[in-house]
Amino acid sequence: MDEKAILSDEVAKDRILNRISSEGIRIRSSFSKSATGQYTYYLGEDKIPPTIEVPQFTDLSELIQAFALAHELGHHYVYQRISRKKARLFKSGMTCTTYWNEKLAWREAEKILKEEGILVDEQTNCSFFKYKTFCLNTYKDQVVHSISSPFKFLFGSVLLLM
Ligand SMILES: [Zn+2]
Numbered sequence: 001m002d003e004k005a006i007l008s009d010e011v012a013k014d015r016i017l018n019r020i021s022s023e024g025i026r027i028r029s030s031f032s033k034s035a036t037g038q039y040t041y042y043l044g045e046d047k048i049p050p051t052i053e054v055p056q057f058t059d060l061s062e063l064i065q066a067f068a069l070a071h072e073l074g075h076h077y078v079y080q081r082i083s084r085k086k087a088r089l090f091k092s093g094m095t096c097t098t099y100w101n102e103k104l105a106w107r108e109a110e111k112i113l114k115e116e117g118i119l120v121d122e123q124t125n126c127s128f129f130k131y132k133t134f135c136l137n138t139y140k141d142q143v144v145h146s147i148s149s150p151f152k153f154l155f156g157s158v159l160l161l162m
Helices: 009-022 062-081 084-091 095-115 122-145 149-161
Strands: 026-030 040-042 051-055
Touching: 009 026, 009 062, 009 095, 040 062, 051 062, 062 084, 062 095, 062 122, 084 095, 095 122
Parallel strands: 026 051
Antiparallel strands: 040 051
16 A cells, blocks of 8 residues: 655645645735634635635644635635525525535535645544534534524534535
């Protein structure tokens, strides 16, 4: 069996940054995002290229930053693939569609990280899974809170299976 070399976290992050710039996406660092550690993807318009906003200062490890960046790139791929109608639905701010959108972007992120040779060992896979679950849970809680109580349990279970 040929074992793939494990990349350093720094190289992993660089690979994702390179891929982002080769897609014509701009990276903008934001001071205000430093407090929340949030990353955000913005769809481009006529003359404005798509942009990923990243926290200017972060305590996140380089590897986790690579995951977060891959996730935002994942949003870019999802928006490229879906119809306008679906894109509008995703941007509607409804908690269910937001959660669905997040799930799809994480699926893309996993594909990207595999293609870039980053998700090759168990430890990295495990960190990825933990970070993904942590991020998705923040959205899942919003969905569950938005539903009236008799359905909450059922819906929470359905989301896990999506
Ligand atoms: Zn997202």
